[in-house]
Amino acid sequence: MNQPRWKQRPEGSNWGDFGPDDQLGRVNLIGPEQVLKGVKEVLEGVTFCLSLPLDIPGGKVLNPRRSPPKLSPTALGDDQYINFPLATHSPELQDVISDDQVQLSLQYSTQWDSLAHVGALFDGDNDGQPERRYYNGYLADQDVLNLSQQPHQQHGSYAQRLGVENMAVHGMQGRAVLVDLVRVFGMGRTLVGHAVLMAALEQLNVVIERGDMLVLRTGFAEALLDMQGKPQPDVLKNTGAVLDGSDQALLKWITESGISAICADNYAVENMDRELEPGCCSKLPLHHHCLFKLGLPLAELWYLKDLAQWLHSRERNRFLLTAPPLRLPGAIGSPVTPVASV
Ligand code: UVW
Numbered sequence: 001m002n003q004p005r006w007k008q009r010p011e012g013s014n015w016g017d018f019g020p021d022d023q024l025g026r027v028n029l030i031g032p033e034q035v036l037k038g039v040k041e042v043l044e045g046v047t048f049c050l051s052l053p054l055d056i057p058g059g060k061v062l063n064p065r066r067s068p069p070k071l072s073p074t075a076l077g078d079d080q081y082i083n084f085p086l087a088t089h090s091p092e093l094q095d096v097i098s099d100d101q102v103q104l105s106l107q108y109s110t111q112w113d114s115l116a117h118v119g120a121l122f123d124g125d126n127d128g129q130p131e132r133r134y135y136n137g138y139l140a141d142q143d144v145l146n147l148s149q150q151p152h153q154q155h156g157s158y159a160q161r162l163g164v165e166n167m168a169v170h171g172m173q174g175r176a177v178l179v180d181l182v183r184v185f186g187m188g189r190t191l192v193g194h195a196v197l198m199a200a201l202e203q204l205n206v207v208i209e210r211g212d213m214l215v216l217r218t219g220f221a222e223a224l225l226d227m228q229g230k231p232q233p234d235v236l237k238n239t240g241a242v243l244d245g246s247d248q249a250l251l252k253w254i255t256e257s258g259i260s261a262i263c264a265d266n267y268a269v270e271n272m273d274r275e276l277e278p279g280c281c282s283k284l285p286l287h288h289h290c291l292f293k294l295g296l297p298l299a300e301l302w303y304l305k306d307l308a309q310w311l312h313s314r315e316r317n318r319f320l321l322t323a324p325p326l327r328l329p330g331a332i333g334s335p336v337t338p339v340a341s342v
Pocket of ligand 1: 107113117267268269300
């Protein structure tokens with residue numbers, strides 16, 4: 001399609017700016033120049049894994065829809081392939097085979113949100129009837145399928161457009177900038193709007209440029225890890241900074257800064273506990289702004305403590321980030337094992 005899917009686009013959105021069929025949004029700003037800038041940050045050849053173990057948080061405390069991963073053997077007939085001796089069927093064989101599968105909520109732990117994760121009711125046709133749309137005007141039912149449209153529900157994929165595989169094919173590698181909010185605010189819950197974020201950037205001597213991936217350490221994931229699979233909701237609700245998605249100045253800064261992604265170590269990046277203001281039309285205003293309006297992917301529950309401490313010890317805050325999601329066609333979110341190289 002060479003025509004936009006809309007007659008009017010949401011105010012403050014960039015729909016169409018990367019082309020009518022674009023499925024990458026602000027990830028388009030991560031090109032060769034960003035990779036080379038990232039590579040320049042690799043000075044000592046040290047790497048950090050930025051993933052939690054994927055069975056953390058544990059239980060369903062953070063989001064009751066999302067279950068911890070369940071591993072099981074692959075099976076053929078009555079044979080279950082864990083420590084399975086092939087001699088069972090061919091006595092001369094000495095091979096022993098283990099082979100498994102997993103049932104996994106794709107956004108249970110360290111993850112990326114694809115651009116198909118959060119859309120909105122929006123009248124893109126300008127006919128007075130809002131439709132369910134996603135970034136760049138992609139439509140529910142047509143581009144993100146409904147359950148009833150799945151021919152094989154067990155094996156179907158939902159996002160015919162904007163699925164997480166687009167980010168995997170891109171590679172999600174480039175320069176990232178760490179903002180260590182724990183160093184500024186400690187481990188408690190702090191609401192971070194524009195003024196607070198700007199003060200933190202200044203205090204931490206952080207400079208952010210177009211195309212950079214913004215990485216926020218709040219302390220939440222490390223607190224979760226310390227809870228060893230038994231998350232304590234009362235403690236967690238007062239742990240770690242959250243972005244204030246209702247702060248228009250913050251949203252404007254995200255638009256104007258040219259950042260290509262926001263990756264945080266907390267759940268949801270933004271404040272999920274706020275009272276809805278009268279007339280407010282989004283429970284997730286930061287998701288709405290980033291995923292729906294700008295095509296700017298969000299990442300959650302990353303583990304950043306070790307990297308943050310190492311960078312601090314060198315008075316640094318930039319690094320090469322390599323964080324492709326799974327190349328799982330049509331998936332809406334994905335676990336990720338991000339690697340920081342410094
Ligand atoms: C929600 O559904 C709240 O999603 P996320 O994990 O992106 O915050």
